[in-house]
Amino acid sequence: MLTPRSLDEALALKAEHPGALPVEGGTDVLVELNFDRRRPDAILNLNEVPELKVWAREEGILRLGAGVTYTEILHGPVAALQPALAEASRTVGSPQIRNRGTLGGNLGTASPAGDALPPLLVEGAEVELASVRGVRTMPLREFLVGPKRNALEPDELISAVLVRPSGAPQTFMKVGPRNAMVIAVVSLALSADRERGELRASFGSAGPVPGFVTAPIAERESFAEQVAEAATPIDDVRGTAAYRRHALRVLAGRALERCLA
Amino acid sequence: MTSAAPRLVSGRIGDVVARADGGPKVKGEFAYASDLSAAGMLWGHTLRSPFAHARIRSIDLTAALTMPGIHAVLTHGDVPGQKCYGLEFADQPVLAIDRVRYFGEAVALVAAEHPEQARRAAERIVVDYEPLEPVVDAERAVEQDPLHPDAPTMGHGYRRDPRPNVVRSIVIRHGDPNVEGDVAISGVYDVGIQDQAFLGPESGLAVPDGEGGIDVYVATQWLHVDRDQVAPCLDLRPEQVRIHLAGVGGAFGGREDLSIQIHGAMLALHTGRPVKMVYSREESFVGHVHRHPARIWAEHRANRDGKLVCVRMRILLDGGAYASSSTAVTSNAASFACGPYAVENALIESTCVYTNNPPCGAMRGFGAVQTCFAAEAQMDRLAAELALDPVELRLRNALAPGDVLPTGQRVTGSMPVAEVIRRCAALPVPEPEALPRDPIRLPGGAGNVTRGQGVSRGVGFAVGFKNICYSEGFDDFTAARVRLFLDARGELAAEVHCAAAEVGQGVTGVIAQVARTELELDEVTLAPHTTATVGSAGSASASRMTWMAAGAVQLACRAAKAELERRGELGAGDEIDLERVYRHERTTPLDPETGQITGERAHVAFACAAMRVVVETDVELGLTRVVWIGTAQDVGKALNPQAVTGQIEGGTAQGLGLALMEEIRTSDGLITNASFTDYLLPTALDMPPVVSDLVEDPEPGAPYGLKGVGEPPTVVSTAAVVSALRAATGRALTRVPVRPDDIVGL
Known part of the structure; x- marks a missing residue:
C-alpha cells in the first residue's frame, strides 16, 4: 500500500510502480479484491492527496477533482451547475457508498454502467490525466475505450474532470429491479440545449461503453426512437436486451417531456 | 398494531420485552460466528467444484502441499468415518469421491496459517475432471440417468416411485377428484430459486480437546442433529463431539444442513490446532441449500356460489443434487396445496427430483410458499370468473375447526381463517399519495424514472397457512x-x-x-x-x-x-x-399410496395469515413500489408482541423479495449471480411499513395457547404482492419473481 501525501508524490509513485492500482473510496476496488478478481502488485491509496479532493470554477470551467465524492456533488453547489450529475449521484448505492465513492473512481473503473458517465457525456466533459511527464486532457468520449477499459497510460492518474456547464435543462434516470442500491440495468442522461438547438443523450448499460446520441431539437418526435436504436444491449443476468432497448425508449420519451416542459 | 407502545418490562409472558441482542x-x-478466534488458530478453506456434473478422475495435492503456511490438505480419503452425511438421508459425500453433482460441491480442504495462504494452496490442487452432461430440467430428470443409482430416499415408507431421480413423490387423493363444478380455472405457475441470504456467512471454529474429541462452535439451527451427523463421519462417539452455538447472523432454514462442521473438525483433528472457517459471500451462495424452485399445474373447480368443489394440483420441485430435507418439503407442499379452504374433493401430486442444479432444502415456508402462490392466484382468477369479491370468495371457503383437510385430518385445534380474513379486510387502506412527490416515493425509487407517468395502483389480497412443528410421525x-x-x-x-x-x-x-x-x-x-x-x-x-x-x-x-x-x-x-x-402430540405418517392420515393427525397444528397489499407499478417500465401492507395473523398467543410483529415484518419482507426480485439464476447448473450485487434483497425503499393485527385464538395443545409466527407471513406475502401486481397491470403474472419484462409484456 503506497500512500502519497501530494499529487506530485502520487505521480512519482505511479511512475515508479506502474502496476499499482489507484484507490479512492474503494467502492469498486475493494469488491474486486474481496472477490479475488484482482491481485495488483500494489495499491496506490489516493485518499491523502489534497489536490484531488477539491472542485473549483474558473472562467466558466468547472473542475471536479478526481476525489470528489457523490455526496459532495449531491449536497454541494455542484448540484445546481450539473443537475443531471447530481441526480445520477443520488442513484449511486447507499449513503455510505456515496460518502466514499468518487468521480475519479467511476472513470477509472470505466464500467458501461458507471452512473456518472452519461451526465458528464451529455455535458461534453473532458478528463484531465496527469503523470510525471505532464498533464493532458481528452474528451470523456475518447477516454472510454471499452467495457472497463480507458485510455490511461500506466504512469498516469486521473486528476480531474473538466466541464463547461451548459445550463441546459437536463435529467438522469436509472432503471434497476429494486428501488435503491442497484447497478443500472439501463440508464439515461438527456439534455435539451435550446441555445445550440440540440438534444443530447447518453445511455449506460446498453453497449460496451456509454452511448451518445445527438440530434437537432426539431427531431424531438423521433429522438426517443433514435436513442433506442443507437443502443447495442445484450442479455445478461441483470436484464434482457429487449427490455433494455424498450426501457431506453420509455426513458428518453419521459426525459424529453421533463427537459422540454 | 405495529405502533404498540412498549410497556414497562417485567419480562413475563405477554409483555413487550426488548431483545437483549x-x-x-x-x-x-x-459477536457472530465469524468473529470467533482461538490462540494458535489455523484457517480452513474449501476447494469446490467448478462443474455442475463431472467425474473426478484424479486429485493431485503435490503442489498444494508445498505452498507456504500449509498444515493440511485433505480429500475424501481423509474422512475418518462414514463418507456421506445428510439431514435425513446420508446421500451427500463429506468430500466428493469420484463424482461431483453440483456447482460448488466440496472437493478438498486446506488448513493454513493465513486464509490467503489456504486459498492460494487450494488453487494449486489439481483435480482432473471429466465433465458430464448436467441434469438441469426437472421435467426431464425422471427420464435421465440417475444421479444416485442407489435411490437413497426410496424404501423409507414413501410411495414407491420407479422413475429415475425421484427424491419423493406423494399423491393425496381426497373424495372424488373427478367431480365437476360449474366453472373450472386452470393455470401453470413457476417459482424461481430463492436464497435465505442470511447476512452472517457460514462460519465456525473447531477446537480439538487433546483427547481425540472436538468442540465445534458454529452458527447453526439444531445443535444435536449436527452432532449426530458429525460424529459418525469423524468416527467418534457422540459425546466426543460437542457442538456449541456461536452468534448466528440469520438462518431461515439455510443452516439446517451442515456447512463447516465436519470440514473444520477434520482439519482441526488432523492438525491438532483450532481451525476457523468463514465462507465468503460467493461461497455462501453455493454452500447452502435454497428454496425449491417449482412448477405447479393447478385446476380449481367451483360452483356458481363460489364454493370450491375440487382442487387438482401437480407440483414439481427441483431438489438439486442431494436430498437434504426435500422429502418433507415435498409432502408439505402437497399438504397445503389447497390453501386454508375446505375442499371436499382433491387430487394432489407432489414430486421432487434430483438434478445437478443447486441443492435445495429448508427455507422459511417449507413448500407452502410455492403452493400458496399458485393456489391464491387461482382463487383470484376464480373470483374474477364468478364476478365475486376476492375476499368474499375466500370467506365462503374458509377452513374452520371441525373441517377435514385433504389428508383426511380433521382440524381439532384453532383455525381462525375467517377471522384473519375479516380482520385483515377491515384494516383501512391508505389513500393514494398526491402527485407531484419526491420520485423516491414512486416506482423506480432512487432511479428517478417517473414523475407519475405509467404508474398504476393495484390492491391485492391473499391468505395462507402452514403447519407448526414437525409432522408425519417425526419424534419431535x-x-x-x-x-x-x-x-x-x-x-x-x-x-x-x-x-x-x-x-x-x-x-x-x-x-x-x-x-x-x-x-x-x-x-x-x-x-x-x-x-x-x-x-x-x-x-x-x-x-x-x-x-x-x-x-x-x-x-x-x-x-x-x-x-x-x-x-x-x-x-x-x-x-x-x-x-x-x-x-407435542404425536403425529403419524401419511399413507404412501393415498396420502391419507394413518392415525389422527399428520400435522400437529396450523397457523394462518391474511394479507392485503397496495402497489404502485410503472407499467411501462415494469417497476414496482409496494406502498402499504396490512396483515392479520393467527398467533395463538403473543408471548412478546414486539417480537411477533418483528417476525411478521421480516417474514413479509422475505416473501416480498421472492415476489419481486430474489432469485438464484443458473446456467446449465452454474450459479451466475452469487453476490449481493446481483442477488437483490429488498431495501428500505422496497419494503413498506406493515400494519399487523395479531389474532389471538389459543391453540389448545400448545403452551400458553401460542403458535409459531415465523413462517405464515412469508407463505402469504409472495402471493399477496403478486395479487396486487396483477390488479395494477392486468397481466397474469404466473411466475415469481415477477420480472420487469413480464409486466411490460416482452
Whole structure:
C-alpha cells in the first residue's frame, strides 16, 4: 500500500510502480479484491492527496477533482451547475457508498454502467490525466475505450474532470429491479440545449461503453426512437436486451417531456 | 398494531420485552460466528467444484502441499468415518469421491496459517475432471440417468416411485377428484430459486480437546442433529463431539444442513490446532441449500356460489443434487396445496427430483410458499370468473375447526381463517399519495424514472397457512434443564439450559419470559446453548422453536418449583437441578399410496395469515413500489408482541423479495449471480411499513395457547404482492419473481 501525501508524490509513485492500482473510496476496488478478481502488485491509496479532493470554477470551467465524492456533488453547489450529475449521484448505492465513492473512481473503473458517465457525456466533459511527464486532457468520449477499459497510460492518474456547464435543462434516470442500491440495468442522461438547438443523450448499460446520441431539437418526435436504436444491449443476468432497448425508449420519451416542459 | 407502545418490562409472558441482542447488533458489537478466534488458530478453506456434473478422475495435492503456511490438505480419503452425511438421508459425500453433482460441491480442504495462504494452496490442487452432461430440467430428470443409482430416499415408507431421480413423490387423493363444478380455472405457475441470504456467512471454529474429541462452535439451527451427523463421519462417539452455538447472523432454514462442521473438525483433528472457517459471500451462495424452485399445474373447480368443489394440483420441485430435507418439503407442499379452504374433493401430486442444479432444502415456508402462490392466484382468477369479491370468495371457503383437510385430518385445534380474513379486510387502506412527490416515493425509487407517468395502483389480497412443528410421525421433542440455587445475596435464582438455537427469532427472550413467569422470579439466567449440558432442543425450524422451548422450559420450571415446595427451602450451597423433555402430540405418517392420515393427525397444528397489499407499478417500465401492507395473523398467543410483529415484518419482507426480485439464476447448473450485487434483497425503499393485527385464538395443545409466527407471513406475502401486481397491470403474472419484462409484456 503506497500512500502519497501530494499529487506530485502520487505521480512519482505511479511512475515508479506502474502496476499499482489507484484507490479512492474503494467502492469498486475493494469488491474486486474481496472477490479475488484482482491481485495488483500494489495499491496506490489516493485518499491523502489534497489536490484531488477539491472542485473549483474558473472562467466558466468547472473542475471536479478526481476525489470528489457523490455526496459532495449531491449536497454541494455542484448540484445546481450539473443537475443531471447530481441526480445520477443520488442513484449511486447507499449513503455510505456515496460518502466514499468518487468521480475519479467511476472513470477509472470505466464500467458501461458507471452512473456518472452519461451526465458528464451529455455535458461534453473532458478528463484531465496527469503523470510525471505532464498533464493532458481528452474528451470523456475518447477516454472510454471499452467495457472497463480507458485510455490511461500506466504512469498516469486521473486528476480531474473538466466541464463547461451548459445550463441546459437536463435529467438522469436509472432503471434497476429494486428501488435503491442497484447497478443500472439501463440508464439515461438527456439534455435539451435550446441555445445550440440540440438534444443530447447518453445511455449506460446498453453497449460496451456509454452511448451518445445527438440530434437537432426539431427531431424531438423521433429522438426517443433514435436513442433506442443507437443502443447495442445484450442479455445478461441483470436484464434482457429487449427490455433494455424498450426501457431506453420509455426513458428518453419521459426525459424529453421533463427537459422540454 | 405495529405502533404498540412498549410497556414497562417485567419480562413475563405477554409483555413487550426488548431483545437483549438488539443493541449490540445495531451497534456492531454482537459477536457472530465469524468473529470467533482461538490462540494458535489455523484457517480452513474449501476447494469446490467448478462443474455442475463431472467425474473426478484424479486429485493431485503435490503442489498444494508445498505452498507456504500449509498444515493440511485433505480429500475424501481423509474422512475418518462414514463418507456421506445428510439431514435425513446420508446421500451427500463429506468430500466428493469420484463424482461431483453440483456447482460448488466440496472437493478438498486446506488448513493454513493465513486464509490467503489456504486459498492460494487450494488453487494449486489439481483435480482432473471429466465433465458430464448436467441434469438441469426437472421435467426431464425422471427420464435421465440417475444421479444416485442407489435411490437413497426410496424404501423409507414413501410411495414407491420407479422413475429415475425421484427424491419423493406423494399423491393425496381426497373424495372424488373427478367431480365437476360449474366453472373450472386452470393455470401453470413457476417459482424461481430463492436464497435465505442470511447476512452472517457460514462460519465456525473447531477446537480439538487433546483427547481425540472436538468442540465445534458454529452458527447453526439444531445443535444435536449436527452432532449426530458429525460424529459418525469423524468416527467418534457422540459425546466426543460437542457442538456449541456461536452468534448466528440469520438462518431461515439455510443452516439446517451442515456447512463447516465436519470440514473444520477434520482439519482441526488432523492438525491438532483450532481451525476457523468463514465462507465468503460467493461461497455462501453455493454452500447452502435454497428454496425449491417449482412448477405447479393447478385446476380449481367451483360452483356458481363460489364454493370450491375440487382442487387438482401437480407440483414439481427441483431438489438439486442431494436430498437434504426435500422429502418433507415435498409432502408439505402437497399438504397445503389447497390453501386454508375446505375442499371436499382433491387430487394432489407432489414430486421432487434430483438434478445437478443447486441443492435445495429448508427455507422459511417449507413448500407452502410455492403452493400458496399458485393456489391464491387461482382463487383470484376464480373470483374474477364468478364476478365475486376476492375476499368474499375466500370467506365462503374458509377452513374452520371441525373441517377435514385433504389428508383426511380433521382440524381439532384453532383455525381462525375467517377471522384473519375479516380482520385483515377491515384494516383501512391508505389513500393514494398526491402527485407531484419526491420520485423516491414512486416506482423506480432512487432511479428517478417517473414523475407519475405509467404508474398504476393495484390492491391485492391473499391468505395462507402452514403447519407448526414437525409432522408425519417425526419424534419431535425439546429438552430443558433448570437449576435453582441461592445467589450471592441469598436470593433464589434460576439458570436455564436449553439447546434451542437463537437464530435471531428471539427464542432466548421467550425462554427467560417463561422461566420468570413459571418460577415467579426475576433472577433468571440462560446457560450457553450447547450439546454438552442438556438434551436436544430440536431444530429452530417449522415455526416450532418458541412452542417447543416454552413447553420444555415450562415443564422443567414446574417440576423445579414442585421440588422446591417439597423441600420447603434451599440452604446455601443447595440446588435443584433437573431436566425435562417436552413432546407435542404425536403425529403419524401419511399413507404412501393415498396420502391419507394413518392415525389422527399428520400435522400437529396450523397457523394462518391474511394479507392485503397496495402497489404502485410503472407499467411501462415494469417497476414496482409496494406502498402499504396490512396483515392479520393467527398467533395463538403473543408471548412478546414486539417480537411477533418483528417476525411478521421480516417474514413479509422475505416473501416480498421472492415476489419481486430474489432469485438464484443458473446456467446449465452454474450459479451466475452469487453476490449481493446481483442477488437483490429488498431495501428500505422496497419494503413498506406493515400494519399487523395479531389474532389471538389459543391453540389448545400448545403452551400458553401460542403458535409459531415465523413462517405464515412469508407463505402469504409472495402471493399477496403478486395479487396486487396483477390488479395494477392486468397481466397474469404466473411466475415469481415477477420480472420487469413480464409486466411490460416482452
